């Protein structure tokens with residue numbers, strides 16, 4: 001089942017780790033989660049690399065089915081025993097657990113509307129990440145989304161790529177980056193830098209767009225604090241409002257700010 005790009009990793013996960021991401025997706029991708037026209041009627045949500053327990057898959061299933069009760073969910077695991085144990089204990093008519101890798105074990109009549117791959121692209125050369133993105137988005141319908149990124153162990157800090165499948169290209173468009181913190185670790189922009197997706201982690205160097213982004217956010221945060229916005233949620237929200245004035249593609253939507261999210265969709269796409 002495993003392909004050349006698939007690399008075994010530890011299976012550590014935690015209940016609630018990806019709950020904030022579920023909430024974001026319900027808020028901003030409700031249309032994608034609920035579409036039933038044409039092939040969307042059969043389109044599944046795929047959670048790639050759910051880990052030693054399928055908690056995050058099951059939590060997402062509950063969150064997304066509040067919007068779309070008929071939604072089929074497929075949890076995928078490279079490690080056969082994890083897939084088998086999850087299937088034995090938690091599978092039902094709409095919830096499936098399968099062994100597989102980035103190529104995704106979906107049948108031809110199971111297109112994907114949303115694929116999530118959190119906390120698994122940690123090894124292997126960063127240059128090969130576009131291949132993994134391409135492989136995971138192959139089953140995604142045009143307009144559908146691949147979310148790939150990293151978080152700390154309990155999901156208090158999370159950064160993810162938003163990669164959109166389009167009708168025009170095989171590779172998904174690098175639509176944007178989603179940053180989240182629940183403030184339990186306080187807040188400073190550099191807290192998020194440490195959880196960038198793997199292909200961007202080493203790109204925060206002078207001269208690189210990711211460096212310019214963090215420099216601008218840091219300056220906005222310091223200015224916000226200097227004006228009295230010192231509590232972490234307040235400093236965060238004010239820093240994003242200020243950053244949005246000088247950085248194209250930074251979204252200062254009220255829900256995002258209130259829930260500790262920054263979404264940045266640079267006009268030319270997320271830097272490579």
Ligand SMILES: C[S@@+](CC[C@H](N)C(=O)[O-])C[C@H]1O[C@@H](n2cnc3c(N)ncnc32)[C@H](O)[C@@H]1O
Nearest residue numbers: 006011012013049050051078101102118119120
């Ligand atoms: C650290 S756990 C993450 C679990 C969960 N996604 C989370 O965020 O809490 C990573 C899991 O991904 C699995 N994995 C690693 N590479 C994979 C691949 N290419 N395809 C499917 N699963 C993979 C590993 O076996 C491991 O169980």
